[in-house]
Amino acid sequence: MANIACFVEGYNFTDQREEKALQNFKRTAEQMGHNFDFMYRENISDIPKYDAVFIRATTDPLFTSYIVSKTADELGLKVIDDPESIQICGNKIHQYALFKKHAIPHIPTIFVNKTDIHRRCLMGIFRELGKPVVIKAPYTSFSRYVEKAACETSFREVAKRFFRKSDILAVQAFMPTAYDWRVGVLDGKVLYVCKYMIPKGRWKHGAKLRGKPTFIWGRTVSMKRENAPATLKELALKACNVIGHGLYGVDVKEANGKYVVVEVNDNPSIYAGYEDLRDKDLYGKIIEYLTD
Amino acid sequence: MFWAEHFQRFVRFRFLYQLIDSKLNKRIQLILNMQAVIPNQPSHGVTWVLVVSNIDLTTNLPTMEPETFLQSTIKDAVINISHDYRYMKIGYYVSMHAEILGDTVIPSSKSIIEANRTPILLLKASKAGIPILPYLVTSSVKQIMSELTFPLVSFAVNPFSYDGYRIATNRSSLYRAVKSLSMNYKFAVCAQPLKGEMVSVKSIFGKCEAPEAVKRVSEKVYEVFKIPLCKLHVQNVGSEILLCGLQPLKKEEVLPEDLRTISEKISELSKTGGMPIG
Numbered sequence: 001m002a003n004i005a006c007f008v009e010g011y012n013f014t015d016q017r018e019e020k021a022l023q024n025f026k027r028t029a030e031q032m033g034h035n036f037d038f039m040y041r042e043n044i045s046d047i048p049k050y051d052a053v054f055i056r057a058t059t060d061p062l063f064t065s066y067i068v069s070k071t072a073d074e075l076g077l078k079v080i081d082d083p084e085s086i087q088i089c090g091n092k093i094h095q096y097a098l099f100k101k102h103a104i105p106h107i108p109t110i111f112v113n114k115t116d117i118h119r120r121c122l123m124g125i126f127r128e129l130g131k132p133v134v135i136k137a138p139y140t141s142f143s144r145y146v147e148k149a150a151c152e153t154s155f156r157e158v159a160k161r162f163f164r165k166s167d168i169l170a171v172q173a174f175m176p177t178a179y180d181w182r183v184g185v186l187d188g189k190v191l192y193v194c195k196y197m198i199p200k201g202r203w204k205h206g207a208k209l210r211g212k213p214t215f216i217w218g219r220t221v222s223m224k225r226e227n228a229p230a231t232l233k234e235l236a237l238k239a240c241n242v243i244g245h246g247l248y249g250v251d252v253k254e255a256n257g258k259y260v261v262v263e264v265n266d267n268p269s270i271y272a273g274y275e276d277l278r279d280k281d282l283y284g285k286i287i288e289y290l291t292d
Numbered sequence: 293m294f295w296a297e298h299f300q301r302f303v304r305f306r307f308l309y310q311l312i313d314s315k316l317n318k319r320i321q322l323i324l325n326m327q328a329v330i331p332n333q334p335s336h337g338v339t340w341v342l343v344v345s346n347i348d349l350t351t352n353l354p355t356m357e358p359e360t361f362l363q364s365t366i367k368d369a370v371i372n373i374s375h376d377y378r379y380m381k382i383g384y385y386v387s388m389h390a391e392i393l394g395d396t397v398i399p400s401s402k403s404i405i406e407a408n409r410t411p412i413l414l415l416k417a418s419k420a421g422i423p424i425l426p427y428l429v430t431s432s433v434k435q436i437m438s439e440l441t442f443p444l445v446s447f448a449v450n451p452f453s454y455d456g457y458r459i460a461t462n463r464s465s466l467y468r469a470v471k472s473l474s475m476n477y478k479f480a481v482c483a484q485p486l487k488g489e490m491v492s493v494k495s496i497f498g499k500c501e502a503p504e505a506v507k508r509v510s511e512k513v514y515e516v517f518k519i520p521l522c523k524l525h526v527q528n529v530g531s532e533i534l535l536c537g538l539q540p541l542k543k544e545e546v547l548p549e550d551l552r553t554i555s556e557k558i559s560e561l562s563k564t565g566g567m568p569i570g
């Protein structure tokens with residue numbers, strides 16, 4: 001019997017689908033004969049009491065979740081997400097540099113720093129990537145801090161905002177599609193596959209309504225992992241291989257019959273009735289990995 | 293008249309483009325020169341290192357601007373000198389880029405993240421035998437009061453604050469400190485008991501102008517994290533020096549005499565036959 005701590009924050013329980021998924025993890029672990037406790041920020045000092053840590057709170061090297069991950073890792077505990085994965089997936093510049101190095105097919109990307117924001121460079125970017133371009137802050141998650149720019153003025157405006165936190169930004173070619181593939185990968189094996197549909201009239205899965213604080217999300221269409229295209233699964237596994245052997249959600253775009261990686265996310269969303277709809281065994285597989 | 297104006301404007305822009313072009317060519321030439329002067333194999337017992345610095349150093353070794361290095365594909369040993377090694381700042385990206393190229397680099401991107409997160413700094417330091425005090429990571433004032441006793445020193449563990457600490461001697465000052473450092477309880481803080489006097493020292497390659505006991509802690513911190521320039525916060529508890537935190541330096545805190553020390557240390561590292569990468 002293993003003691004598993006699931007690090008969560010209050011917001012993990014605000015969405016019923018996520019809360020249900022967390023309860024599914026707890027029930028599955030208990031059915032497998034393990035102890036599964038939710039651990040909050042106030043209980044971080046209890047980490048040494050556990051055998052494994054499963055992080056469900058949003059990860060970033062600057063968030064408390066990284067401290068939980070690193071502490072667990074230093075103490076020799078099995079941890080999802082491990083600190084290396086958080087470091088690479090939490091910084092898209094790091095991730096795309098690795099994709100370039102290992103020749104992983106990904107959306108054409110150019111890195112820009114503050115000294116590159118001048119007319120000639122911007123014209124060069126538009127010439128190379130076309131118009132509009134997508135400007136991505138390295139710390140993007142849940143479709144936030146990813147914006148389109150079709151002219152120099154809007155490019156400068158977006159870049160100025162994103163440069164407040166990071167000295168380098170990623171600029172990518174705009175590839176509109178009806179959906180993005182999401183491939184869930186655990187320890188080098190495909191866990192689930194689904195399609196994240198893009199809401200009508202939008203270009204990303206999660207979009208903010210103009211003038212309102214609410215976010216609207218596209219539908220999630222699940223399919224059995226066996227039925228997903230083999231080339232898609234191969235590409236997702238190849239992309240994860242350069243990052244690590246943890247739990248990842250790989251976003252892939254399909255254009256003209258070719259697949260390109262959009263990004264690899266650590267701490268992928270798992271909502272009851274969505275990602276788990278066709279592959280119910282994902283809960284058991286994650287618990288098995290943690291207790292192995 | 294209209295065409296004459298346009299022609300003049302065209303000539304002016306053309307001149308401007310040529311000027312920018314020549315500057316770019318010079319930049320490319322600099323990179324090519326760098327590759328030529330930095331051999332991959334050490335010769336005559338001297339290991340060449342490339343110094344990437346956003347500070348104007350007085351060193352004979354090849355030095356490169358961070359922005360130039362980020363465009364390059366130089367494969368060598370790299371010393372990344374920056375007053376500010378914060379995550380996602382240019383100092384961090386230089387180390388990250390060097391690692392992706394397969395270069396050995398001081399400091400590593402991992403060390404940069406770890407050293408700037410107080411609880412991880414303390415955890416790794418204690419594992420390496422550096423004396424520390426018990427600490428608590430939380431955003432709950434009640435928990436701090438139940439587990440630690442006043443006076444207390446608190447460090448921020450949020451994505452935005454990197455500098456300083458707050459001392460709390462009573463309940464209300466602790467509430468104020470935690471509210472401010474945790475950004476209205478949104479993030480955690482790292483609280484430690486305050487047993488002695490807080491001392492802050494500037495550490496340059498582990499060297500600092502301080503009593504012997506502080507120097508020893510500074511050297512050990514450098515051994516573990518390899519952060520060339522930083523400010524260390526320690527507690528002087530009688531005969532013992534306890535590590536409390538680390539923060540980046542401000543540019544104005546790097547004095548001319550520090551530049552000499554940095555240059556000497558870089559020359560020393562390159563002459564001793566390599567870099568002690570941890």
